[in-house]
Amino acid sequence: MQVLFIEPAYKNKYPPLGLMKLSAFHKQRGDEVCFVKGLDKYLRGQLWDRIYITTMFSFHWAETVKTIKYYEFSVKDPRNLFIGGPMATLMANEIHEETGFIPVKGLLNEKGKLRLSGDHRVDGMVPDYSILEEIKYKYPASNAYFAYMTRGCVRRCPFCAVPKIEPFYVEYVPLRKQIQMINDNYGEKKDLLLLDNNVLASPKFDKIIDEIKEAGFHRGAKLNNSLRYVDFNQGIDLRLLTKGKMRRLAELPIQPLRIAFDHITLKDSYIQKINWAAKLGFKKLSNYILYNYVDTPEDFYERLRINVDLNEKLGTQIYSFPMKYIPVTNKDRKFVGKHWTLRYLRSIQCILQATHGVVSPRKEFFEAAFGRDIKEFRKLLIMPDKYIIYREDHKNNGTAEWSKLLGSLSATQKKDFLRIVHENRFDGSVASEYPEVNTLLEHYKKGKCQASEQHLF
Numbered sequence: 001m002q003v004l005f006i007e008p009a010y011k012n013k014y015p016p017l018g019l020m021k022l023s024a025f026h027k028q029r030g031d032e033v034c035f036v037k038g039l040d041k042y043l044r045g046q047l048w049d050r051i052y053i054t055t056m057f058s059f060h061w062a063e064t065v066k067t068i069k070y071y072e073f074s075v076k077d078p079r080n081l082f083i084g085g086p087m088a089t090l091m092a093n094e095i096h097e098e099t100g101f102i103p104v105k106g107l108l109n110e111k112g113k114l115r116l117s118g119d120h121r122v123d124g125m126v127p128d129y130s131i132l133e134e135i136k137y138k139y140p141a142s143n144a145y146f147a148y149m150t151r152g153c154v155r156r157c158p159f160c161a162v163p164k165i166e167p168f169y170v171e172y173v174p175l176r177k178q179i180q181m182i183n184d185n186y187g188e189k190k191d192l193l194l195l196d197n198n199v200l201a202s203p204k205f206d207k208i209i210d211e212i213k214e215a216g217f218h219r220g221a222k223l224n225n226s227l228r229y230v231d232f233n234q235g236i237d238l239r240l241l242t243k244g245k246m247r248r249l250a251e252l253p254i255q256p257l258r259i260a261f262d263h264i265t266l267k268d269s270y271i272q273k274i275n276w277a278a279k280l281g282f283k284k285l286s287n288y289i290l291y292n293y294v295d296t297p298e299d300f301y302e303r304l305r306i307n308v309d310l311n312e313k314l315g316t317q318i319y320s321f322p323m324k325y326i327p328v329t330n331k332d333r334k335f336v337g338k339h340w341t342l343r344y345l346r347s348i349q350c351i352l353q354a355t356h357g358v359v360s361p362r363k364e365f366f367e368a369a370f371g372r373d374i375k376e377f378r379k380l381l382i383m384p385d386k387y388i389i390y391r392e393d394h395k396n397n398g399t400a401e402w403s404k405l406l407g408s409l410s411a412t413q414k415k416d417f418l419r420i421v422h423e424n425r426f427d428g429s430v431a432s433e434y435p436e437v438n439t440l441l442e443h444y445k446k447g448k449c450q451a452s453e454q455h456l457f
């Protein structure tokens with residue numbers, strides 16, 4: 001058979017493991033495989049025995065559907081065009097309606113999903129790393145073993161896609177054989193990237209840590225004189241983190257240690273556990289901060305602030321990664337949470353654009369970007385794009401005038417001003433009955449932000 005594997009042209013950090021496993025499966029059968037990212041005229045012009053298209057987030061909807069439609073006639077029999085992956089699992093009906101193809105849902109660990117003998121083994125196969133060399137696109141994380149030691153998750157967090165995609169928790173998947181086979185086929189890798197959704201929930205946690213160490217990943221381990229690192233890239237579950245488990249994690253060269261801080265109610269537990277981590281020698285930490293969900297802008301700011309204060313106190317480097325909540329089946333990124341508005345989200349986007357999506361662990365940078373306190377942050381959230389981004393440039397010309405005008409509005413005028421600002425429509429289609437408000441709105445009209453950190457500070 002001649003088989004084509006396709007990943008749509010969205011930007012992503014990690015290679016498509018599902019396609020890599022499928023490639024290994026087909027190669028084992030003696031089939032010829034080809035991998036492409038995005039649209040390719042030459043490959044589209046051929047007739048393939050099988051085509052597999054992977055999908056990722058629902059907000060890649062437009063790009064993904066475009067890719068499916070582009071290749072729909074490049075397969076000999078339409079029943080042999082397979083669409084899989086997270087978005088395909090969550091939005092199978094919508095994809096079917098839009099493209100006419102019925103996606104394959106969930107993991108490839110059941111017989112018959114691909115109508116080939118042995119197809120239930122695909123999920124357990126060692127990924128074929130060699131297909132990554134066939135494309136120009138370079139995945140930022142590539143010199144690493146990609147593996148799982150558990151599957152699924154024991155929790156059912158309503159904002160998360162994992163329970164729907166992998167509904168059953170598998171408490172242990174052996175690592176040794178996976179690494180051995182990768183070494184034999186593709187050579188040794190420096191780092192170990194574990195994609196487990198919730199490793200702390202496993203009753204076999206101790207065995208998992210032992211096995212990772214035996215595979216050559218203990219603290220201080222090197223490969224060709226370079227330090228090796230382990231990364232649980234989905235983060236570890238704060239609520240299941242005990243002192244004992246933290247001690248065991250500290251036996252591994254984890255960098256960064258990723259912990260989610262999804263809600264302010266977890267504040268005390270979060271601070272306590274970061275203190276443990278610092279005592280056990282974890283210096284680099286990475287913190288996912290979910291916003292635009294049930295949180296408020298104030299608690300979002302507070303969570304960022306906690307990290308900056310912890311860094312000062314403990315000498316750690318906690319990098320915060322704000323993650324905007326989008327329901328797992330939204331076709332774009334336009335969702336607005338209960339306590340958020342279009343203007344607030346746009347302002348956060350402007351701040352993060354300048355900081356490349358990461359919040360600096362250093363206080364002076366954090367305060368320059370997000371304000372020195374909640375009051376300053378609140379003000380930033382309603383500022384015109386250009387004054388947020390090019391803050392230094394506009395400090396005395398623009399921002400000062402905007403600020404003065406804002407301060408001079410009466411309570412009724414301010415209410416009307418905020419009503420318009422929160423809609424984030426500054427094309428003149430929405431106006432106020434108060435001339436003062438319209439003058440203030442003029443500041444929002446010109447200038448889009450395309451910025452880097454140098455503009456901000």
Ligand code: SF4
Pocket residue numbers: 153154155156157160161162163197198237
């Ligand atoms: S603990 Fe993490 S992986 Fe598990 S359901 Fe919640 S968010 Fe998803």
